[in-house]
Amino acid sequence: MSGLYVHVPFCLTRCGYCDFNAYAGLGHLADRYASALRREAAIAAPAWRGVRVDTVFFGGGTPTTLAPSTLVGILSELKERFEIAPDAEVTVEANPETVLAALERVHGAGSVRRAFAAAGGAGFDNVNVDLIFGTPGETMSSWRRTLEEALALGPAHVSCYALTVEPATPLGRRVAAGVSATPDPDVQAELYEAVVESLGAEGYVHYEVSNWARPGFECRHNLGYWRREAYLGLGAGAHSHRDGRRWWNVRPPMAYLEEVERGALPTGGEERLGAGEATLEEVFLGLRTRTGVPAASVPAGREEPYMAAGLLSRREDRFVLTDRGMFLAGEVATGLVG
């Protein structure tokens, strides 16, 4: 199993909490950037000859800021350069506004419903809804209403993220300055339990810390990350992994463009994982999913306090986090590794 990730660093506006490699106001670079992506694919592809690609993921940023024809053009290029399986999963992240931009500009829940319907109508058979919870001021009842609205769409996949304050963001600076409140971790934990409970009741499988899906609709691309499979990232700042080597492209879009345009691989840095690093990865990434970690990779006895606290359970020869344990995955992972 292996995947391709394509990073599109453009957004209509910059969200205050987001620390991804994304920029507003660079739309004029779209065509040049798309060409660079295709060129990078051509440069990188020879090294991946003979590797079957099972997933393609357009992420960002907002990939749908690119024209549909541009996205299709990139995908065609990838199909030509790589050995993409016929049943490959292809994913594109979208902002409801960008999906609807060609039709109309409506804000709020209405635009979400319309965009969701449009995606289904266009033939996507697995449409995900991303939700963020635990913003300061959010209450249990408002969050439950959000969940109900989202479920009313009938999505095959739902992601629910606890708001994380990243220091290098406008929100992070407001929190540091004391202007914005810090999300209360206990409130977030309660909201999280509400998700676990209501999505579970609706038949969704909690297959990763922040992800739920109807059986068979799990995101195969993301599972590849958590299972430490090989993937190639294309685009500014995109990350790649293969055989214990992790590397990443230069992050600023202009630097990326310049590297690719002179025919070079735009690699910005790399690391080769030692045994200890590989184990920590295996444990912390594995714990995030329902597959858990092999009991053999945990030094004997380290699991005990977490089993006793009801955060971890043993399933045959593996340790798997409980629903409550999922929200403490960092604590458990650092405790399990020697």
Next chain:
Amino acid sequence: MTEPARIRNFCIVAHIDHGKSTLADRLLELTHAVSAREMREQFLDRMDLERERGITIKAAAVRLLFERGDDAYVLNLIDTPGHVDFTYEVSRSLAACEGAILLVDAAQGIEAQTLANYHLIRDAGLAVVAAINKIDLPQADPDRTAAEVAELVGVPVDQVHRVSAKTGAGVPELLDAVIRRVPPPKGNAEDALRALVFDSTYDSYRGVITYVRVVDGTLPTRGRIRFMATGTVTEAEEAGVFAPGPSPVQELSAGEVGYLVAGVKDVHQAKVGDTITLAAQPAAQALPGYREPKPMVWSGLYPAEGGDYADLRDALDRLRLSDAALVYEPESSLALGFGFRCGFLGLLHMDIVKERLEREFDLELIATAPNVEFHVIRGDEVTVVHNPSEMPVPGTYDRVEEPFVVATVVTPSEYLGPVLELCQARRGSLVDMRYLSPERAEVHYLLPLAEIIFDFFDQLKSRTRGYASLDYDHWGYEESDLVRVDVLLHGDAVDAFSAVVHRDKAQQYGRQMAERLRELIPRQLFDVAIQAAIGNRIVARETVKAKRKDVLAKCYGGDITRKRKLLERQKAGKARMRRVGRVDVPQEAFIAALRVDRRSAGGSK
């Protein structure tokens, strides 16, 4: 050899910042001990920092030559430490003198240290030359201060000298008075040698340098000598005087003051207060007043990193060579690992030792809150307790005694109320109170030393806007209603947080510690109860609620490296925690919880 009739041995005693060092500068100038070219402000203090002729200088005694008419005099100015921690050392320095200049700031008036010092010099039987300083200052009130001093010393007000150490006004007359009023040393150069060790310093090349006052006989530069209290026999290598730099002499005879290098490698072999005699013709009796250093304040010192225990032990062993008052014994703490229970003369001494360990030996230390020595009495049996966690449980003993001090506080009269309130609140009992003048009062209180070492000085300063001064003298042991308060984390006592406090304050202590720890202890996987207990009785309780969230919500986009590094840091932090029962406590929490806001009493000079 100088004829005793031409020798005057004296010291200057003053409250901090009343001008002692500046007056010493003028005396050095007036006696041409230092040329104008070499002269710097606070000359003797600065010499401490320097090395000259291979000897680490400490200007504990300086020899001044003064010509008065046709007569030439040798004046030995002997330094006295100014801090209550070193009262015994002060008493030995005073024993080397026949007289003292009592110096009082004409603007500040008499302060607590003035009073304490005056009582010491009077008890030592020294001739007192009273002087007020800084008469040139606009805010000086020479008449009022001279009247206060005259009243204290019991002399007519016109016998109080008025000087400005800064300008030199009145200093020649003061020096003249020292010669007239301070008696020459008694003692017989023909008798068996008896020389008092009144101070010492440690030089890494030459070993211990003792400062001596020859009382009887003659101290040769060569020959075997004996320290009478410790029994050390050694070879004299060099005798000399400070003028003000060290200069060797042929011998030091009765009445003279100087230094002796005698190949002593450890201050414990040549302690302050000991008597030096000749090994071949020993004196029949040592000079009176020798005392072993008595630690008054105890604290556990632990290496911040557990592995540094051996380094700490080596550092203490080295430090002990130059600090005769430092005592220590190994101890172990469930919470802090292996360390040492150390005894100090007082808080200043404790701070000095801790700072030297950290600076000279590059150690990072955790110090437990300082405590006094407790005497637990059962029948005829007395158990000495230096560590609160070793205090037996109530019911297993008859009574507990703790050390008391007589504290002297001098305060502007308007703050008398708050001062008395503070002393009462700290379990004090009033001994004496009187007015130095209508504006200023002196108060004497019997107080537990434990209250003083807590934060008494800070409280006193804040209640009197910095105007009150404090000094104290050790009194002895008295019975108190003391109990041990333990702090429990999830049911397990944290020995480092145990304290012995008065029963009336036990709950308050327990509550404070519990509240403080609630802020400091990170959330765990389970609710952590923080309890304070006297025996089995819980007197305070707080809870650190179980942690419910610790996860990176979003973990894709392929950047696994950054997330892994976050977790690696988290894992490293976990590894540095200390485990108390089932609870992980970061080292910083121990340090913060043990930090008590307090400052040592009195001045530094």
